[in-house]
Amino acid sequence: MSDLLRLTDDGLYCEAGDFWIDPWRPVRRAVITHAHADHARPGSEAYLTSSEGRHVLRLRLGPDALIEAVPYGQPVFMNGVRVSLHPAGHILGSAQIRVEHKGEVWVVTGDYKTTPDPTCALFELVRCHVFVSECTFGLPIYHWPDPRTVFAQIHAWWQANAAAGRASVIYGYALGKAQRILAGVDASVGPLLTHGAVERVNAAYRESGVALPATEYVGGVADRARYRGALIIAPPSAHGAPWVRRFGDCATAIASGWMQVRGMRRRRAVDRGFVLSDHVDWDELMRTIEATGAERVLLTHGYTAVVARYLQERGLQADVLSTRFVGDADDIDAIAEKA
Template sequence: MKLLELSPSGLYCPPADAFIDPWRPVKKAIITHAHSDHARWGMKHYLAHQDSAEVLKLRLGQDISLQTIPYEKSIEINGVRISLHPAGHIPGSAQVRLEHRGKVAVVSGDYKIEADGLSKAFEPVTCHEFVSECTFGLPIYKWEKQSLIFERINTWWKQNAENGLNSVLFAYSLGKAQRILNHLETSIGPVFVHGSIWQTNQALIANGLQVLDSPKAEADTLKAKMKGAMIIAPPSAMGSPWMKKFNPYRTGICSGWMNVRGARRRRAADIGFVLSDHADWEGLIAAIKGTQAEKVYLTHGSTAVFARYLEESEGIHAVELRTLFQGENGDLGDS
């Protein structure tokens, strides 16, 4: 019996009769993280990391049947030993390790290699089979250290504030927004967030995570309080009437897609910052090598190119796996 197979409902572990990040309603769903392409509504029972508990309830409903466990703790389902391990993607993100009859498979979900100071850092898990995303699986994607990116963000904000301008920075509401908040130089000015980010922050704080608890940027916020402010908002707010209250302002976008074709992907933004919650080309290779896997399944992104590279240059057997993991919020996604 296979330990993992692709079914119409998603990645399936037959001996455990459980699915990992299924895209259709099933009885038992193991969730790698709370982004909406991985954590969908309608499952009879969910298993996830304990740091995902409150944000999953926020997104899927307070009455979901949810079991949470810490990293490294094993549980057994139908003879399959299951444990969750740090993925470093967002708070509570996990790799799912499945062990049955001496064989080990790991489903990584989404991950990044650089520790972000918010999520538990990625740890490679030795296995026979490894399922890996390759969102940025091309050699052109190479991230700078996040400290340099945050230095540029803070410098941009300071320059705007000195010129009497507010700064509106677009970033995905779960993971990247909190990562940015925790690295802002708050001595520059006040910090506000969009309502969706504020709700997410409250859920994460309730789960015990250390997140800068910034107030909502509401309609009745006095303009005097907004002077030289930093406002963090999801990409969906770009160009919306909600933005008018921040005039005069400059806009920026944080995304791995800013690495190339920046002018087009920035759309109406004034500046783009290359900051991703996914591994770059070198990070993907390092992570895969770290697992010592005999076979690698690739999902989402440049699967064909990356599979060819692994086969021809690294001697790793790689197979493309067609899934519905596509990120969130349009072309910027959760990148």
């Protein structure tokens, strides 16, 4: 089998089609899986994204970037190479990139999850010969609870804080996680207040047609008594910053897959950890790899060597692909540095 896609200094490159997928340096043509910072970098001449993802990508790249958007499933031909984008279920507009050339099919997942999420299209299984998969949480210890259970925990925590007259500050990635939290909580419990970084992304989600409950930018709240009983959604980088001090004695929590690991919450110096991830857990990863029918698997993000060895032992051709994607570890580490 030929290498339809290969790593170059600029990123994952398709020579036959002359384009890159999520390049980390400026290139002529970038096909983007999703708008997280490590996948969508500025400076390329042209970008291709899903229609659903165009507003959030614009937010990431600024007004001058040349962005072309294509509906999920609709093919685009580049030098005779057939390229199509399929829902990855990770965040709004996230896509797996399917590349077909001379009967050979590769799929690059970007980041993905198969659990339903009201803020983005459901993951679509795409059969392929070569599957380039993330494995941020590629260890058997990672097994996500049902999101409904997690939201019940968030509600109980929020209500107890409200009853005690304290504000509840929950940290999650400003793009994706924050909106998933907003879409999942019961807005009748109390006011939903947001950090500016979250509110900017909310606007892009609403512009894209995603239904979110009413939110209010914290900076616009004149009456500080309203903080009590509110759920305040902020990026992890706000923890320990002067920004959070305005809430006085408040309860803090973080929503992330990393919260599955005991001790992680303490290291991050927050009161609570809710296990809510926008990546596949171990079982989802294994099920998905098998269902694609791929004979070769290339792994990016996280525990790549462990997963590659596990798949090799099961008779698959599996290798590590050394990309510069950092996964959602970076937003959590912002807290660790301050703790």
